[in-house]
Amino acid sequence: MVQSDGGVVLDRIDQHLVALLEKDGRTSNATLAREVGVAESTCLVRVRALREAGVIRGIHADIDPALVGRPVQAMIAVRFGGHRRSHFEQFRQEVPKLPGVLSAYHVSGATDYFVHVACESADALRDFVLDHLTNRPGVLHAETALIFDMLKGEATLSGLEA
Structure with a gap:
């Protein structure tokens, strides 16, 4: 290398x-x-x-959320108002640490972040959105989409077949 x-x-x-x-x-x-x-x-x-060098960031187990008591998955689109850097930085530092957050993506367009979560129930999902997202400084809107099925891509980042 x-x-x-x-x-x-x-x-x-x-x-x-x-x-x-x-x-x-x-x-x-x-x-x-x-x-x-x-x-x-x-x-x-x-x-x-x-x-x-950061090429290999970690080795992880692929866990089925439903089989460990979190059968409800959702992608939550979060939109900020005002776009203050401090709000984005706080969100970026705190949201990945919240229980149930599998990933968060800072994206372009009308949505600022997509947050992928796995919860115990629909009620727990609602509580997560209300308690951890909509009350954050700068958050203007959160829209939740339930995930019914996930298809994992077969592409490899290395571009090579092992």
């Missing part, structure tokens, strides 16, 4: 490592090393460098 003008340039081996880990983050170092054709110690150093 080469850092060039503040950016990261991945060589063929790094790209292959990223593709393998994207497919299965639990792949052992020995298997990774064998697959890309390098020594285990070299592989360990390369994966560590990919983490330190």
Whole structure:
């Protein structure tokens, strides 16, 4: 991996490592090393460098919200009034830490943020919106859309097949 003008340039081996880990983050170092054709110690150093450079941000389990007691998912569109930087910064710092928030996206257009949540019930979803979103400084409007089904894309960020 080469850092060039503040950016990261991945060589063929790094790209292959990223593709393998994207497919299965639990792949052992020995298997990774064998697959890309390098020594285990070299592989360990390369994966560590990919983490330190921010290419690999983490390894996560894909949990089914319904099976852990949060069957109601929604995407909440949040619109600010006035667009004061302090309101956005506070929102950005606090909302990802709220219970049930799976992700939050700062977007362009009429909506400022989309907040993806998983809740125990429709009542819990309503309470979340009222208690944690609509009463925030600067929030003008929140519109909730229930998620009936989620399709996970098959595209890979590495652009390579493992």
